[in-house]
Amino acid sequence: MAYRSEVGGRQLQAPVRPPYGRIRRSLPLVATVVGLWLRWRVLRVQRRIFGVAAMEGATHRFHQAAAEAIVRRAVKQQGLIIKTCQFLGSRADILMEEYVRTLSLLHDAVPPRPWPEMRAVIEGELGTTVEELYATFDPHPIAAASLAQVYRATLDDGTDVAVKVQYPGIERVVEWDLDVIRWLANVWAKIETVFDLRPVAEEMSRNAPEEVDFLHEGRASEELAGLLGERADVAIPQIYWQRSARRVLTMDYLEGIRITDLEALRAAGVDPARAADTLIDLYNTMILRHGMFHADPHPGNLLVLPPDGIHPMRIGLIDFGLTKRLTDEFREMVIVLTTAIIAQRPAEITDAMEDMGFRARIRDEETYAAIGQAFLGDVLRSGKAYMDQQLFAEVNLRLGRILRANPLVEVPPDVILIARVMGLLSGISRSLESDADLLQAIEEYLRPPALEEAAVETVG
Numbered sequence: 001m002a003y004r005s006e007v008g009g010r011q012l013q014a015p016v017r018p019p020y021g022r023i024r025r026s027l028p029l030v031a032t033v034v035g036l037w038l039r040w041r042v043l044r045v046q047r048r049i050f051g052v053a054a055m056e057g058a059t060h061r062f063h064q065a066a067a068e069a070i071v072r073r074a075v076k077q078q079g080l081i082i083k084t085c086q087f088l089g090s091r092a093d094i095l096m097e098e099y100v101r102t103l104s105l106l107h108d109a110v111p112p113r114p115w116p117e118m119r120a121v122i123e124g125e126l127g128t129t130v131e132e133l134y135a136t137f138d139p140h141p142i143a144a145a146s147l148a149q150v151y152r153a154t155l156d157d158g159t160d161v162a163v164k165v166q167y168p169g170i171e172r173v174v175e176w177d178l179d180v181i182r183w184l185a186n187v188w189a190k191i192e193t194v195f196d197l198r199p200v201a202e203e204m205s206r207n208a209p210e211e212v213d214f215l216h217e218g219r220a221s222e223e224l225a226g227l228l229g230e231r232a233d234v235a236i237p238q239i240y241w242q243r244s245a246r247r248v249l250t251m252d253y254l255e256g257i258r259i260t261d262l263e264a265l266r267a268a269g270v271d272p273a274r275a276a277d278t279l280i281d282l283y284n285t286m287i288l289r290h291g292m293f294h295a296d297p298h299p300g301n302l303l304v305l306p307p308d309g310i311h312p313m314r315i316g317l318i319d320f321g322l323t324k325r326l327t328d329e330f331r332e333m334v335i336v337l338t339t340a341i342i343a344q345r346p347a348e349i350t351d352a353m354e355d356m357g358f359r360a361r362i363r364d365e366e367t368y369a370a371i372g373q374a375f376l377g378d379v380l381r382s383g384k385a386y387m388d389q390q391l392f393a394e395v396n397l398r399l400g401r402i403l404r405a406n407p408l409v410e411v412p413p414d415v416i417l418i419a420r421v422m423g424l425l426s427g428i429s430r431s432l433e434s435d436a437d438l439l440q441a442i443e444e445y446l447r448p449p450a451l452e453e454a455a456v457e458t459v460g
């Protein structure tokens with residue numbers, strides 16, 4: 001069954017080919033952003049003159065129009081801008097509803113590329129015809145996102161599979177986008193010294209080559225499936241290697257409900273808050289226990305599989321393009337830091353952060369403690385499992401003040417994806433109306449089983 005890509009009631013058209021080259025990929029984007037920024041400045045003046053209440057309708061219309069303009073631009077450009085918008089569109093915790101609703105189209109409903117183009121990718125990669133490879137194959141895609149389009153098919157033995165096919169030419173598009181992002185981060189660093197985006201750009205550059213290699217993705221999903229094997233509440237599709245290559249991945253089709261579709265969840269007898277609990281616990285296990293995690297939990301990559309008589313409710317994880325492996329030392333340091341933040345001990349927070357590779361210009365406990373507080377402490381103590389707009393504004397203000405006096409000059413790359421995951425999970429927890437106590441959820445992970453065993457051994 002095909003899906004519809006509409007924004008503001010208008011059908012979106014995908015370009016036959018996204019713009020090629022750095023200039024053609026960056027200029028229209030900059031023009032869109034500057035255009036929106038100017039309109040926002042005008043609106044701010046109007047709000048000051050006429051009052052915020054009088055301009056409320058116009059403000060909503062502006063944000064809706066801005067969100068639609070961003071989606072239209074992203075669909076034309078494709079590549080990493082879609083990935084960036086997927087992140088933003090997941091932040092129901094801190095962004096206005098207009099953006100969350102509109103940008104979420106980019107999670108899995110990007111206008112599809114024509115079938116002949118995608119068929120050529122499959123046949124070029126696997127060296128034979130689609131008819132030879134699959135018993136049945138539906139040429140209408142079930143979804144399309146940042147790097148690939150996904151089809152449903154069956155194997156000779158009747159197994160239902162999803163076939164993920166990379167957009168032709170996407171590797172080059174991603175390379176150009178990385179150049180543009182690195183350039184923008186450098187320009188930004190000259191204007192604004194407080195939140196340096198260069199480490200983020202570097203981390204993106206490190207991960208992108210792996211994301212466009214589906215063999216890497218397949219291996220990562222198998223490894224994580226192995227680590228999570230004992231858990232009954234997670235589903236990870238099995239990979240069919242005979243029908244997979246660098247640009248094609250054939251895997252089990254997961255029949256599930258989109259995690260942010262509250263109505264469908266309730267209709268299937270699933271309590272959304274329970275789904276949120278399971279998701280958070282799954283991430284605690286992956287990050288704090290195994291040190292290996294799926295780093296892209298936006299709503300397009302998470303499904304809920306209702307109980308089916310054999311399994312309890314399961315969280316279906318798909319899209320392992322961005323999977324992170326931490327070293328054991330680093331995983332331990334994350335646990336030590338989390339413990340220190342919860343205990344509110346500035347000296348320990350400072351030691352832990354320095355061990356991990358953070359460096360502030362001046363070694364100052366107050367700075368490190370404030371970062372720890374902003375990163376995790378505020379949410380833990382708010383009694384909720386997510387940020388909200390007000391808390392986010394407060395944190396930004398406070399952190400901005402502290403970092404202006406004493407900026408961070410080094411950020412360990414491994415925390416960037418952890419921060420990304422925390423942001424995405426915060427957004428989803430908000431969407432799912434989670435009432436979980438994050439502090440309680442995380443506590444049991446703070447003493448790794450290895451240490452407990454060691455303690456038992458010494459006692460015994």
Ligand SMILES: Nc1ncnc2c1ncn2[C@@H]1O[C@H](COP(=O)(O)OP(=O)(O)O)[C@@H](O)[C@H]1O
Nearest residue numbers: 108143145146147148150162252253254300319
């Ligand atoms: N195994 C699967 N079972 C069911 N749906 C899938 C499966 N794999 C992908 N999809 C659908 O296809 C979409 C895009 O696939 P994904 O692997 O996330 O690609 P991308 O890397 O481009 O984001 C997903 O958001 C999901 O809706």
Ligand SMILES: [Mg+2]
Nearest residue numbers: 145300301319
């Ligand atoms: Mg995806």
